[in-house]
Amino acid sequence: MPPLAARLLHAPAVPAAPVPTSSARPSRLRAAGAGRTRSAGVRRSALAPEKAPPPVAVAEDEAGAGGGEGGTYDAIVIGSGIGGLVAATQLAAKGARVLVLEKYLIPGGSSGYYRRDGFTFDVGSSVMFGFSDKGNLNLITKALEAVGHKMEVIPDPSTVHFHLPGDLSVLVHREYDDFIRELISKFPHEKEGILQFYGTCWKIFNSLNSLELKSLEEPLYLFGQFFQKPLECLTLAYYLPQNAGDIARKFIKDQKLLSFIDAECFIVSTVNALQTPMINASMVLCDRHFGGINYPVGGVGGIATSLADGLVDKGSEIRYKANVTNVILKNGKAVGVRLSNGKEFFAKTVISNATRWDTFGKLLKDKELPVEEKNFQKNYVKAPSFLSIHMGVKASVLPAGTDCHHFVLEDDWNNLEKPYGSIFLSIPTVLDPSLAPEGHHILHIFTTAGIEDWEGLSRKEYEQKKEAVASGIIRRLEKKLFPGLKDSIVLKEVGSPKTHRRFLARNDGTYGPMPRGKPKGLLAMPFNTTSIDGLYCVGDSCFPGQGVIAVAFSGIMCAHRVAADIGLEQKSPVLDAGLLGLLRWLRTLA
Ligand SMILES: NC(=O)c1ccc[n+]([C@@H]2O[C@H](COP(=O)([O-])OP(=O)(O)OC[C@H]3O[C@@H](n4cnc5c(N)ncnc54)[C@H](O)[C@@H]3O)[C@@H](O)[C@H]2O)c1
Numbered sequence: 001m002p003p004l005a006a007r008l009l010h011a012p013a014v015p016a017a018p019v020p021t022s023s024a025r026p027s028r029l030r031a032a033g034a035g036r037t038r039s040a041g042v043r044r045s046a047l048a049p050e051k052a053p054p055p056v057a058v059a060e061d062e063a064g065a066g067g068g069e070g071g072t073y074d075a076i077v078i079g080s081g082i083g084g085l086v087a088a089t090q091l092a093a094k095g096a097r098v099l100v101l102e103k104y105l106i107p108g109g110s111s112g113y114y115r116r117d118g119f120t121f122d123v124g125s126s127v128m129f130g131f132s133d134k135g136n137l138n139l140i141t142k143a144l145e146a147v148g149h150k151m152e153v154i155p156d157p158s159t160v161h162f163h164l165p166g167d168l169s170v171l172v173h174r175e176y177d178d179f180i181r182e183l184i185s186k187f188p189h190e191k192e193g194i195l196q197f198y199g200t201c202w203k204i205f206n207s208l209n210s211l212e213l214k215s216l217e218e219p220l221y222l223f224g225q226f227f228q229k230p231l232e233c234l235t236l237a238y239y240l241p242q243n244a245g246d247i248a249r250k251f252i253k254d255q256k257l258l259s260f261i262d263a264e265c266f267i268v269s270t271v272n273a274l275q276t277p278m279i280n281a282s283m284v285l286c287d288r289h290f291g292g293i294n295y296p297v298g299g300v301g302g303i304a305t306s307l308a309d310g311l312v313d314k315g316s317e318i319r320y321k322a323n324v325t326n327v328i329l330k331n332g333k334a335v336g337v338r339l340s341n342g343k344e345f346f347a348k349t350v351i352s353n354a355t356r357w358d359t360f361g362k363l364l365k366d367k368e369l370p371v372e373e374k375n376f377q378k379n380y381v382k383a384p385s386f387l388s389i390h391m392g393v394k395a396s397v398l399p400a401g402t403d404c405h406h407f408v409l410e411d412d413w414n415n416l417e418k419p420y421g422s423i424f425l426s427i428p429t430v431l432d433p434s435l436a437p438e439g440h441h442i443l444h445i446f447t448t449a450g451i452e453d454w455e456g457l458s459r460k461e462y463e464q465k466k467e468a469v470a471s472g473i474i475r476r477l478e479k480k481l482f483p484g485l486k487d488s489i490v491l492k493e494v495g496s497p498k499t500h501r502r503f504l505a506r507n508d509g510t511y512g513p514m515p516r517g518k519p520k521g522l523l524a525m526p527f528n529t530t531s532i533d534g535l536y537c538v539g540d541s542c543f544p545g546q547g548v549i550a551v552a553f554s555g556i557m558c559a560h561r562v563a564a565d566i567g568l569e570q571k572s573p574v575l576d577a578g579l580l581g582l583l584r585w586l587r588t589l590a
């Protein structure tokens with residue numbers, strides 16, 4: 001049972017308590033239902049807020065309808081995940097009037113947070129890219145800046161500590177040289193291959209980082225970038241259809257090292273390196289050293305509440321408890337939405353932050369699935385959901401210097417992609433102690449799990465299964481990392497794929513698309529326009545895929561394309577037709 005590396009963290013001091021300051025918060029609300037196991041006390045749903053903060057914008061049941069047909073609003077955004085909020089705030093910053101409709105009680109979707117007994121838990125994981133103050137890829141910082149917000153962040157001295165089969169332990173240091181030195185020390189015979197693979201990632205990352213990032217579906221911008229940075233754009237075009245595993249195999253022969261690179265990719269794409277687009281791999285494998293991983297003080301949910309505040313500051317609106325059930329079409333064009341309470345809202349454009357499966361399968365259920373979406377579903381399947389365990393533990397169980405993020409795969413590389421095979425663990429309180437009562441830490445544990453395992457159970461069987469699976473995971477962590485873990489638990493909540501489906505409104509609880517087979521890099525991934533005039537998609541089922549920074553980019557792209565279509569940015573209808581046609585054709589090649 002190897003103890004964790006006894007390294008001291010140098011986390012800067014943080015404010016005493018994470019008191020959300022958002023004015024864009026729902027009124028006091030509480031949800032009941034599936035998905036939670038508590039060690040004691042009143043039953044409440046995992047992922048449901050303990051108490052909701054002061055008045056938001058508005059909760060839907062307290063508000064009137066608005067937006068006459070044809071457009072009081074320039075855009076309606078369905079859902080307030082980071083993808084939806086970035087699209088909305090970017091548009092609001094360009095002068096558009098936007099209405100965000102969120103089904104749940106708080107903003108953020110899988111990047112929200114919730115409170116329990118003095119603990120502030122991130123709904124999703126806590127590894128934040130894009131939060132630095134340099135370069136062009138700090139998209140979270142930039143999104144907040146666009147609406148006049150800035151968050152204090154705590155630099156993480158590492159990205160993740162891998163605990164892998166054969167007792168292979170690799171700490172991904174913030175400093176690139178330290179990481180490379182550590183990796184080469186484990187695989188000295190592959191020094192050249194390691195330098196070449198990660199060097200190729202840097203070549204791609206530097207090209208990305210040199211561009212001004214806007215919509216790749218807007219020709220005036222795209223051709224402008226090709227004109228200003230031809231080499232960088234050609235580099236990106238060259239790697240667009242390629243996958244990380246193929247590039248790694250050009251330079252590396254050692255099977256164990258290739259498996260390590262699989263694990264590097266798996267933690268951000270839930271698939272191995274052969275299925276992970278090279279551009280996405282390069283983005284995360286380099287940004288963690290360039291801008292670094294930075295944790296927002298007070299919890300990840302602060303990003304969404306700050307964006308929601310910024311949106312309202314810019315004169316736009318967000319409504320909670322607003323469950324969109326239909327996109328309204330008129331003469332084949334999306335002109336508005338209908339809520340479950342029957343209210344209708346109209347706008348010039350509609351942007352869906354629901355997954356593409358939900359958008360076309362539920363919100364447009366009466367319409368035949370467009371060919372483009374059939375193509376998407378042919379190339380991509382829903383990535384698995386997660387079993388998540390949010391725990392409060394006594395601080396004494398963690399050795400001094402414990403790292404913030406861990407990835408555990410004990411004995412067998414073959415288990416990497418299997419349900420419950422590997423374990424993700426974040427301990428955000430090692431960076432921000434204010435997230436837990438004094439003398440305690442938060443452990444947020446998750447492992448991939450499919451919805452099919454959790455269907456058809458009685459209430460009792462469901463609760464028992466959650467308890468049994470969670471206990472197994474906790475036992476594995478106890479054995480590998482933290483002896484005495486079980487006895488140190490003071491609070492425990494377990495979420496299943498059904499919990500994610502219910503509270504995040506995601507089809508089968510999926511965390512986004514994953515390629516059905518071996519993809520051609522990012523070539524087949526749809527951008528933001530859809531085959532329905534006036535309807536756009538944003539979020540993780542759009543280019544470039546899963547991840548907070550990835551959906552932030554999709555939000556920036558979407559806002560640019562929509563702004564051009566409603567006259568807030570330049571556009572050329574002739575070039576539009578050419579480029580959009582070309583992109584459609586390229587997708588059919590994948
Ligand atoms: N880096 C990390 O550690 C980390 C952590 C958490 C999440 N993530 C990523 O964030 C990504 C998800 O972001 P996203 O923006 O695409 O989506 P999201 O799921 O976070 O947000 C979608 C929002 O839309 C709302 N919604 C869905 N259908 C609706 C409807 N019909 N009416 C009203 N509201 C509706 C949901 O309630 C939710 O709030 C995931 O890919 C995940 O990988 C990453």
Ligand SMILES: CC(C)=CCC/C(C)=C/C=C/C(C)=C/C=C/C(C)=C/C=C/C=C(C)/C=C/C=C(C)/C=C/C=C(\C)CCC=C(C)C
Nearest residue numbers: 125127236237268280283405406424425426544546547550
């Ligand atoms: C159009 C054409 C055809 C051509 C042109 C060319 C060009 C110019 C191109 C360009 C391109 C671009 C710009 C691109 C971009 C991209 C990007 C930005 C991308 C990004 C990505 C990102 C990502 C993917 C991310 C992800 C992340 C994630 C998912 C994360 C996660 C995490 C986790 C889960 C954590 C873990 C935990 C533990 C371990 C605990």
